Amino acid sequence: MAKQDYYELLGVAKGASADEIKKAYRKMAMQYHPDRNQGDKDAEHKFKEISEAYDVLKDEQKRAAYDRFGHGAFENGRGGAGGFGGFDFGGGGGGFADIFDEMFGEFMGGRRGGGAASGRGQDLRYNLEIGLEEAFKGTTANVRVPSTVACDSCSGSGAAAGTQPVTCPTCQGHGKVRAQQGFFTIERTCPACHGQGRVIKDPCKSCGGAGRLRKEKTLQVNIPAGVEDGTRIRLAGEGEAGLRGAPPGDLYIFLAIAPHPIFQRDGANIHCRVPIPMTTAALGGTVEVPTIEGSRTKVTVPPGTQSGHQFRIKGKGMSVLRSQQRGDMYIQAVVETPVNLTKKQQELLREFDTAGKEGSHPQSEGFFAKVKELWEDLKD
Ligand SMILES: [Zn+2]
Numbered sequence: 379m380a381k382q383d384y385y386e387l388l389g390v391a392k393g394a395s396a397d398e399i400k401k402a403y404r405k406m407a408m409q410y411h412p413d414r415n416q417g418d419k420d421a422e423h424k425f426k427e428i429s430e431a432y433d434v435l436k437d438e439q440k441r442a443a444y445d446r447f448g449h450g451a452f453e454n455g456r457g458g459a460g461g462f463g464g465f466d467f468g469g470g471g472g473g474f475a476d477i478f479d480e481m482f483g484e485f486m487g488g489r490r491g492g493g494a495a496s497g498r499g500q501d502l503r504y505n506l507e508i509g510l511e512e513a514f515k516g517t518t519a520n521v522r523v524p525s526t527v528a529c530d531s532c533s534g535s536g537a538a539a540g541t542q543p544v545t546c547p548t549c550q551g552h553g554k555v556r557a558q559q560g561f562f563t564i565e566r567t568c569p570a571c572h573g574q575g576r577v578i579k580d581p582c583k584s585c586g587g588a589g590r591l592r593k594e595k596t597l598q599v600n601i602p603a604g605v606e607d608g609t610r611i612r613l614a615g616e617g618e619a620g621l622r623g624a625p626p627g628d629l630y631i632f633l634a635i636a637p638h639p640i641f642q643r644d645g646a647n648i649h650c651r652v653p654i655p656m657t658t659a660a661l662g663g664t665v666e667v668p669t670i671e672g673s674r675t676k677v678t679v680p681p682g683t684q685s686g687h688q689f690r691i692k693g694k695g696m697s698v699l700r701s702q703q704r705g706d707m708y709i710q711a712v713v714e715t716p717v718n719l720t721k722k723q724q725e726l727l728r729e730f731d732t733a734g735k736e737g738s739h740p741q742s743e744g745f746f747a748k749v750k751e752l753w754e755d756l757k758d
């Protein structure tokens with residue numbers, strides 16, 4: 379049953395403006411309205427056709443979908459998918475569901491909770507926590523999702539083996555019925571097929587005609603190196619199976635990265651506070667620090683290093699998503715004052731103190747010079 383082109387039906391050009399379409403529809407609706415054509419079956423049919431055409435063309439999103447895929451864009455379930463003829467869905471990596479999302483949005487029953495009209499499967503959410511090291515390297519996570527899957531016995535159609543769902547006689551496959559109330563036309567979901575457009579005469583024994591079964595499925599999810607905390611990964615079509623062959627929902631993986639005991643992440647950079655012995659800070663030396671990839675690196679500490687000083691180690695930070703680059707690592711020196719000194723150490727430090735000369739503690743000297751000035755001012 380070849381359907382007439384929506385633009386032709388309304389007698390407008392393909393590039394017609396929203397206003398032109400509205401005007402054309404109004405004119406034709408007046409002409410073919412059932413109230414004016416009592417008992418005229420042809421007029422009634424025509425009225426239905428132009429209403430359907432207008433329904434699509436008045437809506438920007440639906441019109442875009444129609445321009446791209448033709449009538450196939452609005453058929454439910456499997457039949458609908460077939461309408462995308464020639465479109466490459468790839469290996470399940472986002473193809474169909476992405477397009478679906480973008481093009482149809484709420485029209486096909488909504489993303490959230492897969493509307494009753496389309497029977498689209500529910501979207502599922504899965505919370506996954508990984509370590510910072512895994513976020514750095516990338517990882518493969520096995521995700522077990524309690525879900526519904528398409529029934530094997532009937533390939534998801536819901537019809538018993540050897541039978542097929544048939545076009546719903548109540549709505550002729552439209553999934554919607556129209557009722558006249560005076561001048562108004564009220565459209566509602568077909569009560570016979572619940573909007574599916576098809577009915578099952580002989581339901582599948584395994585799934586009772588639903589076309590899907592409860593089952594836990596395990597998915598391997600590749601987490602790319604460099605992912606951020608809070609990343610949402612969408613696995614198109616991995617949500618719950620749709621009702622009787624309708625499209626499945628999507629699975630959303632909500633990724634959390636567990637706090638690390640040593641490293642703090644800041645985008646592509648990693649920060650690490652490293653305690654440095656007072657003597658090393660004063661005399662200079664090296665300290666070894668761990669790196670996110672599991673090795674270690676040496677940091678040269680120049681003589682006179684102060685607490686809070688930052689050392690930048692280029693290219694030792696986090697990996698950057700979809701890139702060969704890496705961020706930097708920042709080492710913050712925390713000079714450690716020794717505790718539990720032996721008698722000998724105490725003596726040496728006292729000796730150290732008296733052996734000192736002016737200028738060895740510039741910060742203290744600067745600070746107390748300012749304090750002194752303050753006190754002098756107060757005397758006035
Ligand atoms: Zn079945």
Ligand SMILES: [Zn+2]
Nearest residue numbers: 546549568571
């Ligand atoms: Zn129906």
